[in-house]
Amino acid sequence: MTVLLIAIGNAMRGDDGAAHRVIERLEPAPGVVVRGELQLLPELAPEVARADRVVFIDADVEADEPSIEPLEAGAGAGTPLVHTITPREIVLLAGKLYGFTGRAYLCRLPVADFDRDGLSPAAEAGVEKAVGLLREFIR
Amino acid sequence: MPERIVIQPVTRIEGHAKISIYLDDDGAVSSAQFHVTEFRGFEKLCEGRPFHEMPGLMSRVCGICPVSHILASSKACDNLLGVEVPRTAVQQRRMVNLAQLVQSHALSFFHLSAPDLLLGMDAPPEKRNVFGLVERDAEFARRGIRLRQFGQRIIELVGGKRIHPSWGAPGGVLRAIGEAERDEIRGWIPEALESAEIAIGRLKGVLDSMAIEIEHLGNFPTLFLGLVSPEGGLEYYDGVIRIVDGEGNAVAEGLDPQRYLTYLGEASEEWSFMKFPYYKPLGYPGGKYRVGPLARMNVARFAGTPRADREMHEFKQRSQGAVCESFHYHLARLIEILHAIERIEEITQDPDLLGSNIRARAGQNRNEGIGCSEAPRGTLFHHYQVDDNGLVRSANLLIATSQNNLAMNLAVEQAARYFVSGRSLQEGMLNRVEAAIRCFDPCLSCSTHALGQMPLVVELRDAGGALLDRARRG
Amino acid sequence: MSVKTLEIDGKMVTGMAGETIFSVAWEHGIHIPRLCHIGGISDVGACRLCMVEVEGQRKLQAACLTQIEEGMVVRTDTPRLKAHRKLIVELLMAERNHICAVCVANGACELQELARSMGIDHVRLRYRFPVFPVDTSNERFGMDHNRCVLCTRCVRVCDEVEGAHTWDVFGRGAGSRIISDLGEPWGASESCTGCGKCVQVCPTGALFDKGKTVAEMRKDRGFLKYIVTAREKKQWIG
Numbered sequence: 057m058t059v060l061l062i063a064i065g066n067a068m069r070g071d072d073g074a075a076h077r078v079i080e081r082l083e084p085a086p087g088v089v090v091r092g093e094l095q096l097l098p099e100l101a102p103e104v105a106r107a108d109r110v111v112f113i114d115a116d117v118e119a120d121e122p123s124i125e126p127l128e129a130g131a132g133a134g135t136p137l138v139h140t141i142t143p144r145e146i147v148l149l150a151g152k153l154y155g156f157t158g159r160a161y162l163c164r165l166p167v168a169d170f171d172r173d174g175l176s177p178a179a180e181a182g183v184e185k186a187v188g189l190l191r192e193f194i195r
Numbered sequence: 196m197p198e199r200i201v202i203q204p205v206t207r208i209e210g211h212a213k214i215s216i217y218l219d220d221d222g223a224v225s226s227a228q229f230h231v232t233e234f235r236g237f238e239k240l241c242e243g244r245p246f247h248e249m250p251g252l253m254s255r256v257c258g259i260c261p262v263s264h265i266l267a268s269s270k271a272c273d274n275l276l277g278v279e280v281p282r283t284a285v286q287q288r289r290m291v292n293l294a295q296l297v298q299s300h301a302l303s304f305f306h307l308s309a310p311d312l313l314l315g316m317d318a319p320p321e322k323r324n325v326f327g328l329v330e331r332d333a334e335f336a337r338r339g340i341r342l343r344q345f346g347q348r349i350i351e352l353v354g355g356k357r358i359h360p361s362w363g364a365p366g367g368v369l370r371a372i373g374e375a376e377r378d379e380i381r382g383w384i385p386e387a388l389e390s391a392e393i394a395i396g397r398l399k400g401v402l403d404s405m406a407i408e409i410e411h412l413g414n415f416p417t418l419f420l421g422l423v424s425p426e427g428g429l430e431y432y433d434g435v436i437r438i439v440d441g442e443g444n445a446v447a448e449g450l451d452p453q454r455y456l457t458y459l460g461e462a463s464e465e466w467s468f469m470k471f472p473y474y475k476p477l478g479y480p481g482g483k484y485r486v487g488p489l490a491r492m493n494v495a496r497f498a499g500t501p502r503a504d505r506e507m508h509e510f511k512q513r514s515q516g517a518v519c520e521s522f523h524y525h526l527a528r529l530i531e532i533l534h535a536i537e538r539i540e541e542i543t544q545d546p547d548l549l550g551s552n553i554r555a556r557a558g559q560n561r562n563e564g565i566g567c568s569e570a571p572r573g574t575l576f577h578h579y580q581v582d583d584n585g586l587v588r589s590a591n592l593l594i595a596t597s598q599n600n601l602a603m604n605l606a607v608e609q610a611a612r613y614f615v616s617g618r619s620l621q622e623g624m625l626n627r628v629e630a631a632i633r634c635f636d637p638c639l640s641c642s643t644h645a646l647g648q649m650p651l652v653v654e655l656r657d658a659g660g661a662l663l664d665r666a667r668r669g
Numbered sequence: 670m671s672v673k674t675l676e677i678d679g680k681m682v683t684g685m686a687g688e689t690i691f692s693v694a695w696e697h698g699i700h701i702p703r704l705c706h707i708g709g710i711s712d713v714g715a716c717r718l719c720m721v722e723v724e725g726q727r728k729l730q731a732a733c734l735t736q737i738e739e740g741m742v743v744r745t746d747t748p749r750l751k752a753h754r755k756l757i758v759e760l761l762m763a764e765r766n767h768i769c770a771v772c773v774a775n776g777a778c779e780l781q782e783l784a785r786s787m788g789i790d791h792v793r794l795r796y797r798f799p800v801f802p803v804d805t806s807n808e809r810f811g812m813d814h815n816r817c818v819l820c821t822r823c824v825r826v827c828d829e830v831e832g833a834h835t836w837d838v839f840g841r842g843a844g845s846r847i848i849s850d851l852g853e854p855w856g857a858s859e860s861c862t863g864c865g866k867c868v869q870v871c872p873t874g875a876l877f878d879k880g881k882t883v884a885e886m887r888k889d890r891g892f893l894k895y896i897v898t899a900r901e902k903k904q905w906i907g
Contacts, residue, residue, distance in 0.1 A: 066258075080790035094258040098306050098340045099347060131324030141306060145325050152329040153337050174791060245805055245813075251883020252771045361775070361884040369885060556880070558808075584805040584856070585879065 060107035071167035105154030112143035116164035122186035227608040262295040263570035265363035270566030272365030277560035283550035284367035293535035298346025299571035305339025367554030413521030413606025416441020418484035428499035442516035452567035483601035486573025488527035503534030675741035691732035705820035709893035766815035773886035774874030806856030817875035823867035
């Protein structure tokens with residue numbers, strides 16, 4: 057059983073880096089692979105396909121509390137400005153192109169402020185809770 | 196009073212750029228602007244730092260194309276040392292620059308533009324995405340990913356790291372590579388060449404159905420600027436600047452990149468943080484020019500590799516003068532991928548690639564250094580002024596996306612004039628306006644990436660300035 | 670010389686009278702963290718990272734300055750000590766501008782390694798972002814005060830081993846700064862012999878070889894042992 061944890065965000069942009077803090081806090085565990093990404097790129101799909109379970113950890117402006125929810129494959133709306141694709145798209149590519157049959161989850165983190173160094177107290181509290189949730193999840 | 200349609204972020208949390216479209220009294224589009232509201236201030240960070248640190252510091256400008264900044268920065272530092280870089284280091288730098296181009300262009304085409312291009316701009320939005328693409332042809336999508344992996348793998352093999360390689364340095368590079376690395380790179384080549392040609396064939400096959408977009412998404416004469424080799428072929432690492440006009444006539448030949456300030460100016464507008472570079476002899480904004488794949492196809496007379504030369508020859512037939520349709524940035528990008536793979540193969544055949552003389556050593560011999568290379572999105576300049584002790588006094592970066600700023604604004608305006616009508620924003624309009632920007636593949640990856648954020652906001656205002664409609668685009 | 674027996678972290682160890690807790694612990698494989706100590710020059714107890722608990726004493730003791738005593742019971746790794754050390758490293762990080770990603774010593778820095786070994790993934794204190802100059806007036810070396818932790822290894826090696834005493838400490842508290850001679854630029858120093866010992870012993874990227882780029886600076890801290898042994902025992906061994 058391999059679990060892949062993928063933290064997404066820009067650590068130089070305040071709370072956008074919350075996911076990276078989460079994976080830094082988690083203790084290494086057998087079968088758990090951790091990756092930190094500025095943003096998602098398509099070549100992550102083959103790696104996702106090799107895992108049994110994958111959790112995307114990302115800051116979410118609409119999250120009030122950290123949560124881990126199942127994530128369905130799907131296409132996201134494209135944007136012409138940011139060269140990134142969504143967790144749902146990665147799951148889609150992993151499934152359709154590389155035979156991923158595992159389960160995907162999204163861990164959303166609450167955020168308050170992107171214009172600062174380090175995390176806001178709200179994001180910090182969210183990270184703390186998310187670490188607890190993920191510890192449970194991995195077990 | 197003109198009306199205004201705005202595509203814009205309302206707050207920082209919502210986005211990083213906006214498009215404003217202004218309507219006149221009759222409700223027709225009078226003008227449009229593409230605003231960038233991000234401000235980075237990287238040049239300020241460099242002040243007071245030893246110039247030797249610049250390549251490593253500059254690699255942090257961007258997590259998407261760090262290699263381009265490492266190269267331009269290393270070249271500016273070579274200049275401060277006043278040395279000739281050993282051939283082994285030059286070949287490594289060339290190869291990594293081309294690898295960066297392949298992976299960047301592959302992302303732009305296969306993942307960001309292909310849904311629009313291959314499924315059709317009017318395909319329903321729920322189909323016109325990666326999902327639709329994968330449904331149609333999974334193997335094609337896999338090839339796109341493999342091309343990216345090819346580029347990334349070279350950067351990793353040569354640079355030692357995938358994202359911010361500490362590899363380029365003043366006077367050369369930090370690591371020699373061996374036969375194992377070279378042979379692995381060679382192993383990728385046949386499939387990569389095949390993928391590039393398949394993609395070119397696909398795109399050419401749908402261009403006829405895109406006549407309206409080709410005509411109205413940024414089709415206008417401007418100058419084109421880019422590096423060319425001394426013989427006038429495609430060149431990404433060194434060479435001289437060539438500028439052609441919309442008819443394809445040479446406006447300037449053999450310009451020394453070192454003297455860029457004598458022929459390039461930078462204007463600023465209060466409504467955008469991004470500067471507006473222009474060609475000085477023609478003034479502002481008359482001296483607007485485009486850089487990047489389309490510009491390189493227009494300024495170079497030939498590619499210099501057989502497969503790319505065939506495609507480039509055909510490409511140039513699309514117009515009597517220069518190819519002025521911004522839509523053809525897409526095809527230009529694919530031809531560049533093909534050319535880059537051919538060049539990478541050539542470099543792997545050069546025994547000097549594996550040499551151990553990788554760095555020229557010298558003290559500081561100049562107080563001013565300028566480095567210029569072609570990044571995926573266009574010509575990139577790094578310019579450092581350094582005191583006698585090697586500390587940076589000032590740094591100036593002239594980046595591709597800002598050099599395309601005037602043309603992007605025009606392209607947005609042209610797309611809006613043709614596709615936007617009425618007092619509300621429809622999906623088809625927004626998609627076309629965005630597609631105009633996407634031609635240039637501008638990048639704001641240094642922004643935030645949180646879920647639920649809308650990097651781009653579109654607003655529509657009436658003649659009195661009142662908001663008619665607003666759309667947030669994620 | 671008499672042999673003393675003591676207990677460190679539950680382990681019975683012996684050392685010679687006059688030896689410090691720090692050196693006896695290291696001889697027995699108990700690696701107490703440190704930043705200002707380096708073998709071959711005197712100890713000053715500046716960094717406070719080697720603080721240990723000694724049974725029967727309320728105050729923490731600097732292991733590098735405290736001599737062993739018969740029957741001493743020492744603990745080097747209690748939760749209290751760990752918390753103290755972590756805070757010290759965080760204070761150092763917050764005090765100046767330590768930006769590992771773009772530092773010449775990235776990957777070969779003792780401060781970075783300490784932070785890594787203590788699991789410091791962020792700093793709880795507000796960064797001060799002071800404005801410090803970089804002195805690159807010397808032909809071969811540079812001094813970046815932004816990365817200095819004021820351990821004074823450079824001051825001591827210059828004074829005790831090279832005999833030049835080019836470096837010293839100027840100012841007080843957080844405003845302290847290493848200066849060459851009487852505050853002249855390094856390149857104008859008349860006492861500096863240009864030997865480079867200070868550069869090699871510096872634990873961070875504060876002192877560096879000019880011309881090194883990001884993550885390129887590597888330091889040879891072993892040389893000091895050779896020189897000191899050669900001087901004391903007339904033998905060239907490390």
